[in-house]
Amino acid sequence: MVPSFDNTETAFAYKSSKQLKNARLLLNSMHYPWLVALGTRLTPFVLKTGLPVKNLIRKTIFNQFVGGETLEETKEVCNTLASYNVQVILDYGVEGKENEESFDHAAEEFINVINYASSQPGIPFISIKVTAIARFGFLETMNSAPRLRSGIHDHEDEMEEQDRVYDRMYRICEAAAEKNVGVLVDAEESWIQDPVDKLVIDMMSIFNKEKPVVYNTIQLYRHDRLQFLKMSHRIARQKQFKMAVKLVRGAYMEKERKYAADNGNPSPIQPDKESTDRDYNTAVQYCMENISDIALIVASHNEESCMLAAQLLIDKGLPHNHHHVHFSQLYGMSDNITFNLAKDGYSVSKYLPFGPINEVIPYLMRRAQENTSVSGQTGRELSLINKELKRRKIS
Numbered sequence: 001m002v003p004s005f006d007n008t009e010t011a012f013a014y015k016s017s018k019q020l021k022n023a024r025l026l027l028n029s030m031h032y033p034w035l036v037a038l039g040t041r042l043t044p045f046v047l048k049t050g051l052p053v054k055n056l057i058r059k060t061i062f063n064q065f066v067g068g069e070t071l072e073e074t075k076e077v078c079n080t081l082a083s084y085n086v087q088v089i090l091d092y093g094v095e096g097k098e099n100e101e102s103f104d105h106a107a108e109e110f111i112n113v114i115n116y117a118s119s120q121p122g123i124p125f126i127s128i129k130v131t132a133i134a135r136f137g138f139l140e141t142m143n144s145a146p147r148l149r150s151g152i153h154d155h156e157d158e159m160e161e162q163d164r165v166y167d168r169m170y171r172i173c174e175a176a177a178e179k180n181v182g183v184l185v186d187a188e189e190s191w192i193q194d195p196v197d198k199l200v201i202d203m204m205s206i207f208n209k210e211k212p213v214v215y216n217t218i219q220l221y222r223h224d225r226l227q228f229l230k231m232s233h234r235i236a237r238q239k240q241f242k243m244a245v246k247l248v249r250g251a252y253m254e255k256e257r258k259y260a261a262d263n264g265n266p267s268p269i270q271p272d273k274e275s276t277d278r279d280y281n282t283a284v285q286y287c288m289e290n291i292s293d294i295a296l297i298v299a300s301h302n303e304e305s306c307m308l309a310a311q312l313l314i315d316k317g318l319p320h321n322h323h324h325v326h327f328s329q330l331y332g333m334s335d336n337i338t339f340n341l342a343k344d345g346y347s348v349s350k351y352l353p354f355g356p357i358n359e360v361i362p363y364l365m366r367r368a369q370e371n372t373s374v375s376g377q378t379g380r381e382l383s384l385i386n387k388e389l390k391r392r393k394i395s
């Protein structure tokens with residue numbers, strides 16, 4: 001049966017009416033772009049001054065989008081989700097650190113998260129960012145210099161830096177393979193993405209021989225990525241490993257356009273939303289057509305794309321919870337998709353970040369901006385919450 005995403009009783013069964021009203025208040029405040037812009041600018045600064053705003057952040061945007069400050073604190077959310085057959089992608093949400101010590105520390109944290117995930121039911125994946133274990137500037141250099149992209153270096157220090165990044169990534173993927181936990185590598189800005197892709201494909205070729213362990217992320221808001229998906233698949237076939245992908249539209253659209261304009265480059269972003277949607281759905285179709293050798297995560301809040309993937313499973317006579325097809329939405333968004341898919345037996349998760357408030361601010365800022373700029377999405381969330389509150393006879 002094709003799922004319906006309109007059932008708000010299923011979607012919000014895990015939330016009390018008080019929690020729903022808080023979510024409504026927060027989403028309503030995100031309707032004001034000037035408020036989000038002001039908050040985005042001021043929050044990192046205010047946190048640094050030591051003013052007592054942490055509690056306010058914790059009770060509002062943090063609670064809506066983040067699982068807790070520590071791994072242990074995520075337990076409550078994970079247990080609640082598990083009781084509705086919703087799984088979890090755990091995300092240690094630290095971003096933007098720029099020294100070797102913090103990269104080593106992040107690699108150890110990722111391995112801790114893998115060990116933790118393997119000890120809990122319902123956490124089949126963790127997510128990582130290569131920028132948590134590698135210097136952004138180094139990735140930028142690797143991306144822009146063809147000499148370096150070929151893997152040949154004439155600077156001893158860069159070779160050593162590359163070895164250290166490779167070693168961290170290898171240890172994370174090795175631990176994941178041992179513990180049977182999938183590692184989803186996030187896609188980031190296009191001007192560092194080539195070396196990230198290369199690293200992930202290297203890891204896939206080592207650890208995905210038998211089953212999918214390492215997943216790359218493909219951003220279909222880039223006009224070159226559908227072709228990249230097909231090329232990656234070809235490489236996987238040639239090298240005989242399982243291709244594993246998380247399909248997303250992409251989270252850095254405005255930043256990408258500005259970077260391209262500032263540098264006099266053509267924008268890597270699709271000309272319009274329709275083109276992004278078309279490529280996203282074509283990518284879903286391509287993966288489903290090759291589902292015996294591609295493992296797919298439909299990471300989206302777009303109802304049409306999620307419906308398409310569910311429909312294709314049905315059309316092909318495959319089980320809803322086919323071991324190569326998984327759906328995921330961010331924690332705090334699109335519960336109507338997640339919980340209705342879970343109720344119909346599909347394999348689905350919430351992407352759940354955790355970390356100290358100061359550290360997850362960049363993630364929270366992206367969520368705030370996304371909920372402002374994707375006006376349709378916030379409107380949809382709000383109307384579903386209002387519908388459910390009305391059903392519960394609460395104003």
Ligand SMILES: Cc1cc2nc3c(=O)[nH]c(=O)nc-3n(C[C@H](O)[C@H](O)[C@H](O)COP(=O)(O)OP(=O)(O)OC[C@H]3O[C@@H](n4cnc5c(N)ncnc54)[C@H](O)[C@@H]3O)c2cc1C
Nearest residue numbers: 186187248249250251272273276299300301302328330351
């Ligand atoms: C589980 C999960 C993991 C994620 N991981 C990543 C990740 O690793 N890297 C990453 O970058 N993002 C990631 N995202 C975020 C994702 O890229 C999107 O920003 C977000 O999910 C919104 O897209 P959507 O598919 O839900 O659908 P929709 O709400 O239908 O689409 C909104 C998206 O469409 C695109 N878009 C909007 N307007 C235009 C336009 N005018 N022209 C062209 N394109 C347009 C943008 O990408 C925008 O975010 C992840 C999302 C999820 C759910």
